[in-house]
Amino acid sequence: MNELQRKWLVMHPKDDVAVALVPLAAGTTLTDLDRGFGVTLRADIPFGHKFAIRTIPKGGLVHKYGQVIGISTAAIEAGDHVHVHNVDSRRARGDLTKGASQV
Amino acid sequence: MGYRRADGRIGVRNHVLVLPVSYEMNQVADRIVRQVPDSVTFRNQHGIDQSGDDLRQTLRVYEGFATHPNIHGVIILGWGHEPYDLQSIAATAEAAGKSVELIVLEQVGGMRRAIELGVARTRQMVRDRDAVQREPVPLSEIILGTECGGSDACSGISANPALGVTSDLLVNAGGTSILSETTELMGAEHLLAERAVSREVGDRILYIVRRMEQNAMKMGVDIRGAQPAPGNIEGGITTIEEKSLGCIHKAGHSPIQEVVEYAERPTKKGLIVMDTPGHDIEQMTGMVAGGAQIAIFTTGRGTPTGCAIAPVIKVSSNSFTYQRMQDHIDLNAGTVIDGTETVQQVGERLFQLMLNVLSGQQTKAERLGHREFGIYRIGQSL
Numbered sequence: 001m002n003e004l005q006r007k008w009l010v011m012h013p014k015d016d017v018a019v020a021l022v023p024l025a026a027g028t029t030l031t032d033l034d035r036g037f038g039v040t041l042r043a044d045i046p047f048g049h050k051f052a053i054r055t056i057p058k059g060g061l062v063h064k065y066g067q068v069i070g071i072s073t074a075a076i077e078a079g080d081h082v083h084v085h086n087v088d089s090r091r092a093r094g095d096l097t098k099g100a101s102q103v
Numbered sequence: 104m105g106y107r108r109a110d111g112r113i114g115v116r117n118h119v120l121v122l123p124v125s126y127e128m129n130q131v132a133d134r135i136v137r138q139v140p141d142s143v144t145f146r147n148q149h150g151i152d153q154s155g156d157d158l159r160q161t162l163r164v165y166e167g168f169a170t171h172p173n174i175h176g177v178i179i180l181g182w183g184h185e186p187y188d189l190q191s192i193a194a195t196a197e198a199a200g201k202s203v204e205l206i207v208l209e210q211v212g213g214m215r216r217a218i219e220l221g222v223a224r225t226r227q228m229v230r231d232r233d234a235v236q237r238e239p240v241p242l243s244e245i246i247l248g249t250e251c252g253g254s255d256a257c258s259g260i261s262a263n264p265a266l267g268v269t270s271d272l273l274v275n276a277g278g279t280s281i282l283s284e285t286t287e288l289m290g291a292e293h294l295l296a297e298r299a300v301s302r303e304v305g306d307r308i309l310y311i312v313r314r315m316e317q318n319a320m321k322m323g324v325d326i327r328g329a330q331p332a333p334g335n336i337e338g339g340i341t342t343i344e345e346k347s348l349g350c351i352h353k354a355g356h357s358p359i360q361e362v363v364e365y366a367e368r369p370t371k372k373g374l375i376v377m378d379t380p381g382h383d384i385e386q387m388t389g390m391v392a393g394g395a396q397i398a399i400f401t402t403g404r405g406t407p408t409g410c411a412i413a414p415v416i417k418v419s420s421n422s423f424t425y426q427r428m429q430d431h432i433d434l435n436a437g438t439v440i441d442g443t444e445t446v447q448q449v450g451e452r453l454f455q456l457m458l459n460v461l462s463g464q465q466t467k468a469e470r471l472g473h474r475e476f477g478i479y480r481i482g483q484s485l
Contacts, residue, residue, distance in 0.1 A: 070341060
């Protein structure tokens, strides 16, 4: 595929997620030869949102840009929508010091 | 092309600024500028209730605006009960070679007289400044404020990396670029610290991020909901870490020379970090007060803002926003997402646009008359 015509993008080889560059429908099968993965989307992925390209266990670190962007709050399957419903920030969480649980 | 000022700095605009140094003077400022349309002002939210570091920071902003290279002259409007020495602000502006008029409401006998005086002096200053001509000026004297607001997941892929290319081109030409928004460095500060020119500068980066994070922790709140903001989340950004890692792309790949406080003027050229909050208007005000003559503002959602004395170039990260917000967006970096342009191509196009704007081409925010203003408050209202 021409690099300029990608429908999704993985920012770094270490990443667990890809970004949808167009809206992608549940059930679509995507194959990325460059990054060596094939997934069937388990949910609609809105434009600009992320989907998992591999399984992430509950409490696992989630990588994008080759860096940690947060911690998963639920088991995430390849093809799942990855967003605020299953990933939490680890930074500046004043609520955690008050006893809120992270995962 | 720009304006050479008496203090050696370079202006890219030639504004006459009506500066209300407390909210008590907003009404007067507004009436003056309405009668002299070629002058500019902004609405100030700050008043007479500041102290300590907070007060010093606010003063730094007023002085930064009063001495700014983009202004020819300034009408300083005070009530007379501000906790700052109004004469001293006027003297600082005069020392920078500005035309200065200080009008103190209480001393001139109230609003009617203040407006009358203000209109007369502002008209005179506008006539005088029209005699000043642009001339060729070196790019090395330019300070660019970089900013991203209303970010979406595309910001870190298209608009911010393209601004990074522009920023590197300016730094390579000997100019200065400011990276700010400390809140949005959280989660990416280790990458920036590695790029610092010295251990000391690197430690300073880690320190300001830790300080910002501790302030958030002290509030005992969940940062989610504010950072990333609801618009960011709708745009696909999940956590502050993810947002930060996208944000720092706008600073390109140059080494970081210095870390300055809010509204402080950089002492070095090249890439600089300024400690500001993520709040779009407060960081814009801080960078401009610190001497930035121009700002480039990348946006995923199309943030409709600008600045009274500095042109702000708006860059959209995706083509949907560009279509929806065409009144506000100067350049669409969404072509990177669409697959019709590379980051490098957009960055070079943005650099060219910046050169045109520096030489006088109006930005959309300027044409629309956007004049937002806000000072980062670090103390409490007492």
